[in-house]
Amino acid sequence: MLKQLKHAVFEAHRALMAQRLVFGTWGNASGIDRTRNLVAIKPSGVAYDAMKASDMVVVDLEGTVVDGDLRPSSDTATHLVLYRAFPDVGGIAHTHSHFATCWAQACRPIPCLGTTHADYFHGDVPLTAPLGPEDMAQYEQRTGEAIVARFDGVSPLHFPGVLVANHGPFAWGATVAAAVESAAVLEELARMAYHTLQLAPAQPAVQRHVLDKHFLRKHGENAYYGQTGQ
Numbered sequence: 001m002l003k004q005l006k007h008a009v010f011e012a013h014r015a016l017m018a019q020r021l022v023f024g025t026w027g028n029a030s031g032i033d034r035t036r037n038l039v040a041i042k043p044s045g046v047a048y049d050a051m052k053a054s055d056m057v058v059v060d061l062e063g064t065v066v067d068g069d070l071r072p073s074s075d076t077a078t079h080l081v082l083y084r085a086f087p088d089v090g091g092i093a094h095t096h097s098h099f100a101t102c103w104a105q106a107c108r109p110i111p112c113l114g115t116t117h118a119d120y121f122h123g124d125v126p127l128t129a130p131l132g133p134e135d136m137a138q139y140e141q142r143t144g145e146a147i148v149a150r151f152d153g154v155s156p157l158h159f160p161g162v163l164v165a166n167h168g169p170f171a172w173g174a175t176v177a178a179a180v181e182s183a184a185v186l187e188e189l190a191r192m193a194y195h196t197l198q199l200a201p202a203q204p205a206v207q208r209h210v211l212d213k214h215f216l217r218k219h220g221e222n223a224y225y226g227q228t229g230q
């Protein structure tokens with residue numbers, strides 16, 4: 001079981017690299033086994049093209065390493081805060097993908113300008129509050145807590161990603177592969193919004209009825225998009 005999880009997390013890193021969502025050693029992905037509450041995550045500072053599935057580090061929800069010879073990603077504490085707070089999340093991907101990071105650095109939520117965005121996010125891609133000097137001693141933990149605070153009253157299933165102010169995107173899904181897809185979608189939505197606002201700087205958000213229609217036909221209680229019964 002752990003071998004499968006480590007392999008899935010390893011494959012997620014290859015997918016992040018193949019989709020050019022990461023650069024150098026930036027970014028990290030993880031997946032959780034909810035039956036055992038164990039998380040497999042990227043080792044710290046290892047180049048993507050030198051990484052092996054056996055290098056993935058397994059930690060418990062408190063961050064204690066239970067399997068692996070390398071140190072886990074320096075962002076592990078952020079991932080663990082999210083897994084503890086979001087029980088439906090099975091995988092997390094953090095990138096510094098170009099356009100999403102530009103929005104995060106500009107400290108602007110990504111407005112929902114059309115149906116491509118509304119198919120995945122039920123509104124703007126949220127932005128966290130900035131961290132203060134008092135947060136620096138436990139920086140990674142506080143980053144996770146800032147995300148959780150932003151999702152107070154908001155379902156992480158309705159918003160499969162977030163922009164951390166001044167930093168970059170975190171995205172998630174039911175599995176680590178789904179988290180990579182969310183990270184890829186978030187980057188593309190960021191790119192589309194950037195160019196839309198270049199063409200039409202005053203463009204308002206998509207109308208509420210169109211937003212609801214597109215999001216809920218894929219994700220609502222009565223979702224009907226795709227092949228039913230699968």
Ligand SMILES: [Zn+2]
Nearest residue numbers: 027095167168
């Ligand atoms: Zn980062």
